[in-house]
Amino acid sequence: MQAQLIALDWGTSSLRAYKLGPAGVVLEQRSLASGIMHLPSEPRDIAGVRCSDGFELAFDAACGDWLDAEPHLPVIACGMVGSAQGWSEAAYRNTPVDVVSLGKALHTVRSLRGVAVHIVPGVIEQGRLPNVMRGEETQVLGVLHNRPAGGEVLIGLPGSHSKWVEVVGGCITHFDTFMTGEVFAILSKHSILGRTQQPCEHFQAEAFDRGVQVARSQDGQRGVLSTLFSARTLGLTAELAPDQQADYLSGLMIGHELAGLPERARHTPIILVGAGPLCARYQRALALCGFAHVSLAEEATERGLWQLALAAGLTQPATEA
Amino acid sequence: MQAQLIALDWGTSSLRAYKLGPAGVVLEQRSLASGIMHLPSEPRDIAGVRCSDGFELAFDAACGDWLDAEPHLPVIACGMVGSAQGWSEAAYRNTPVDVVSLGKALHTVRSLRGVAVHIVPGVIEQGRLPNVMRGEETQVLGVLHNRPAGGEVLIGLPGSHSKWVEVVGGCITHFDTFMTGEVFAILSKHSILGRTQQPCEHFQAEAFDRGVQVARSQDGQRGVLSTLFSARTLGLTAELAPDQQADYLSGLMIGHELAGLPERARHTPIILVGAGPLCARYQRALALCGFAHVSLAEEATERGLWQLALAAGLTQPATEA
The missing domain is CATH 3.30.420.310 (2-keto-3-deoxy-galactonokinase, C-terminal domain)
Known part of the structure; x- marks a missing residue:
């Protein structure tokens, strides 16, 4: 199957890379320890240039060979890579958000090899006690795909900082x-x-x-x-x-x-x-x-990244063969 | 004024020693870093014997010279010194407890120099979620001294592990x-x-x-x-x-x-x-x-130790001169 999208789940402590085919099917995946707090530091040549930037090095290790083979594959990434400590800051979007509004708000950073990396912004809920997430919004949107759009759902994402996300009619309305x-x-x-x-x-x-x-x-x-x-x-x-x-x-x-x-x-x-x-x-x-x-x-992140790439027009829905 | 009692507040990280006179007035006090988790280890002669026991060394440093001058002074101690990790374990007493019941339950360890050290037991509240304290019970009893005996009081002891102790009619009935x-x-x-x-x-x-x-x-x-x-x-x-x-x-x-x-x-x-x-x-x-x-x-610990020593008969109330 033809690859359609490179999708990166790039958090604090790890980096997962997916090569996705038609309809977002996972063709290949990798897991690296190069989270944004654990970037490589050994200089290497990338696109003929000596490079010591940790984000470039990690990006190249994650999917450089995929891009060598198919330089025009679009790239999307979510998680702490878009934080102030990340590769390039993708400003938070306010709740409520859905897949369309978030897909239209991707933030682009151009890598050394000239490829645009489209970063999913995190989400902020303003209020007396503001709340933020980065990466979980993508998982939530992945979960919502293929579910009936109406009604209320509560999505729990247990972890270091567990999130509980309320979704109404396909829209993230509130989270703790x-x-x-x-x-x-x-x-x-x-x-x-x-x-x-x-x-x-x-x-x-x-x-x-x-x-x-x-x-x-x-x-x-x-x-x-x-x-x-x-x-x-x-x-x-x-x-x-x-x-x-x-x-x-x-x-x-x-x-x-x-x-x-x-x-x-x-x-x-x-x-x-x-x-x-x-x-x-x-x-x-x-x-x-x-x-x-x-x-x-399951597979919430890769599904969410696929849906966001579709909403952003980076890739196309599968057509019947 | 004549010394009547040596009172030790011996916790995890520090050891405070008081020489108390009539009516529990503080004649002299010292503060050492020799809590039960920070005991001295350098061997020294105590009462003519080479000693490397941390509790003995700390005890001697805290009040050895006072005992050299007045060998018959009674000694009372409270805090983690009576825990399983302490000098000698003073088993917990169940709630409810008051100054009389606790004063009658002192646990004795004999030091190298032959002096009996009377250790105040900690207090346990049995139940679905048991609760324990060591040292705070003595502070509570010190606070209660000179207060009207009736009625309910809530005593708060902020710290690493804050205690809130309910006292009814001079008795510790419950704590969190x-x-x-x-x-x-x-x-x-x-x-x-x-x-x-x-x-x-x-x-x-x-x-x-x-x-x-x-x-x-x-x-x-x-x-x-x-x-x-x-x-x-x-x-x-x-x-x-x-x-x-x-x-x-x-x-x-x-x-x-x-x-x-x-x-x-x-x-x-x-x-x-x-x-x-x-x-x-x-x-x-x-x-x-x-x-x-x-x-x-203020001065809750030394007052509590004095009251417990009175209840135990280790010392006598002041008489009018």
Whole structure:
């Protein structure tokens, strides 16, 4: 099949490159460690010029050979590559946004080899507490593709900074961020709670569920700053073994995150996007908390990039052969 | 004045020693860095014996010369020195406890020089989520001294692990822990929030108050895992200067802690105990959140140790001269 588009998912810690064919089918993909905070630094020749720019070097490593073979392939990218610390800043777009408005707002940076790289802007929700995302908007649009356009959907993107994105009629109308993943990681690594944790090969379902239940119990009303301490005291009183403490803490924190979702989310279709094991934890916790309509989505980023490229006119919908 | 008691406040990171006279008046005091996690290790002669035990060395450095001069002075100690990682474990006592029951439950360890060191046990509240403290119970008892015995008081002890202790009729009946101080410290040091913080010499009152207000606003209902991210986004949108971000985060987290106090605390006398600048932050936040009856207590630990020594019969109340 003929390649149609190079699509880059370029975040803080990794860079995934996709060569997409007709209808956005993935022909080839690669994963590099060259996130914007981990760029290569070894100078190399690119298009006959000695180059030491990390973004150029990473871009060339990700898809230089694809462009050598097909120099006219359009390139689209999403994620932190468009942040102030990225290759070139793509200013945030205000909510509400949909695939058409975002596709028309791509920001272009020209690479050393002359190729235009079209960067998807992040999204900002203004207000008393502004909220921002970069990359997740593309995943959301990928999830929405092929779904009925009407109605409300809540899309959860668990991670370091989990996002919960409300979509109404195909439009991103509101979203919240929870720093659950990052706080969990630094608590485990740097706090007193980490000192008594022992690693465990297997998922400790009972401990995880207990954490979720505590978060949604009356004790949980005091907030996570209070319930956190139970990860220590339940260890002191031998109610939690050292190898159960990490999963207890995980359940506790995810439970507190879910307690922060709006009440009507219980009756809204929820779609989870992200790494499989993490989504499985969220799915389990959502079920425990009584959220009824939960499903999982895959390949959201590459589908979103394809849809945005279509909206931008960088590529064409597949025609019947 | 004649010395009556040596009182040690021996925690994780520091050791304070007091020589107390009649009625518990402080005759002399010292502060050492020899908390139980920072014990000395250089061997030294104690009572004619070569010694390399960190607890013995620290004890000798803290009050060896006082005991050389007055070998029969009784010694009492509180804090992490009685934990499983301490000099000798003083098992937790269950709530409810008062000065009499705790004073009768002192745990004794005999030092190399033959002196009995009487360690105050920590307190545990059993239940779905057990809670523990070591050292704070002594401060609470110190605060209670000279107050009318009846009625309810809520005593707040801000710190790495803030405690809120409910006292009814002179008895500790219930307490909660909030890991506010430790979580604030590791967020500032290890999370993305710390990266944009700039240190500031002066307290940024406006930013602090804003954080408190966010915690108690409708946005705050989503919980601290969500509002935390605003410390970043308000920076991105230039609504918070880099040198305001730390105090905003401080106000936000203290605000979430206070939101976790029971509703009736608004009408209960509140007494704060702890480091002056931190208590000032809590006092400010409590006022913003509508807690009406807040006062500060000082010298709580040494007074508590004196009261416990009296209850244990280690020393006698002052008699009129």
